[in-house]
Amino acid sequence: KAGVTQTPRYLIKTRGQQVTLSCSPISGHRSVSWYQQTPGQGLQFLFEYFSETQRNKGNFPGRFSGRQFSNSRSEMNVSTLELGDSALYLCASSRSNMAQNNYGYTFGSGTRLTVV
Amino acid sequence: GESVGLHLPTLSVQEGDNSIINCAYSNSASDYFIWYKQESGKGPQFIIDIRSNMDKRQGQRVTVLLNKTVKHLSLQIAATQPGDSAVYFCAETYRASGYSTLTFGKGTMLLVSP
Numbered sequence: 001k002a003g004v005t006q007t008p009r010y011l012i013k014t015r016g017q018q019v020t021l022s023c024s025p026i027s028g029h030r031s032v033s034w035y036q037q038t039p040g041q042g043l044q045f046l047f048e049y050f051s052e053t054q055r056n057k058g059n060f061p062g063r064f065s066g067r068q069f070s071n072s073r074s075e076m077n078v079s080t081l082e083l084g085d086s087a088l089y090l091c092a093s094s095r096s097n098m099a100q101n102n103y104g105y106t107f108g109s110g111t112r113l114t115v116v
Numbered sequence: 117g118e119s120v121g122l123h124l125p126t127l128s129v130q131e132g133d134n135s136i137i138n139c140a141y142s143n144s145a146s147d148y149f150i151w152y153k154q155e156s157g158k159g160p161q162f163i164i165d166i167r168s169n170m171d172k173r174q175g176q177r178v179t180v181l182l183n184k185t186v187k188h189l190s191l192q193i194a195a196t197q198p199g200d201s202a203v204y205f206c207a208e209t210y211r212a213s214g215y216s217t218l219t220f221g222k223g224t225m226l227l228v229s230p
Contacts (some may be wrong), residue, residue: 004159033217043160043205043220056217090159092218105150105218107159 002026004093004108012114018079021111025072025093029106031055032074034066037088037110046089049074081115088112124203126225135193135228139206139221144187146208150218151180151191155202163191163204193226201228 005024013019025032034046045058049068066076072093078085088110095104129135141149147168152160166173166180166189173180179192189206203225207218 035218035220042222043207043218045217045219048217058217092159105162107152107161109157109159 004091004106006089006091006108006111008111009109010112010114012116013081015081015083015115017081018077019081019113020075020077021089021113023074023076023091023093023108025074025091026106029093029095030072031094032068032072033092033094033105034074034076035090035092036060037090038086043090046076078113083115086113086115124223124225126227128227128229129196131196131198131228131230133196135191135196135200135226137191137193137204137224137226139189139191139224141187141189141206141208141221142219143208143210144184145210146219148209148211149180149182149189150207150209151178151189152205152207152220153200153202154205154223160205196226196228198228198230201226 004026007022023032031050033048035043036046037043046060046064047054047066048056052068063079066074068074090107090110092105092107127135150165151163153163154160164175164178164180166182171182177194181190193200203223205223206221209218
């Protein structure tokens with residue numbers, strides 16, 4: 001069974017530009033969460049989507065946004081890129097939201113974003 | 117891939133040794149904990165999990181211990197192998213909230229020498 005697929009794997013953008021990253025969850029998984037990973041801050045939660053609705057949001061500026069489609073695929077967008085947005089962006093999918101008894105989060109390999 | 121292990125505490129062991137990686141978690145309300153392994157260029161990979169109503173859980177070569185009194189989690193790896201070299205993260209979440217947010221620890225780099 002296919003894992004979590006993130007595209008693109010690598011991206012280089014210029015300050016001020018905007019970027020869209022994509023995440024296709026495991027088939028049957030309805031929850032998608034996004035995380036930013038940097039050497040200094042570690043893994044930080046961005047947002048979580050379940051059934052096309054944002055259920056939770058981390059402490060990031062409004063330049064970071066996301067959405068989820070009816071097929072559970074998710075995209076995140078960062079506008080007006082800053083140098084500090086350079087990071088590995090990871091998404092994780094799970095079968096259901098946390099209220100139900102499924103504990104499986106599967107991560108994709110991430111998108112490495114470099115802002116120059 | 118770019119390293120995620122910069123500035124991380126490092127545990128260096130010899131092949132065949134047992135490894136113990138520790139983690140202090142932050143939220144006393146957290147009721148579910150997961151250990152992840154992350155190799156260079158890859159996303160975190162699930163190793164083992166434990167619910168707050170347990171204090172120990174064993175998997176294949178791995179054991180997780182949970183001490184809720186001091187909010188401490190540990191991962192024990194038996195007979196460590198070079199392939200175990202990676203960054204290890206603990207993560208906590210509060211499942212009863214209905215959300216899937218995982219809060220990750222800073223990570224520990226495990227280096228296994230042949």
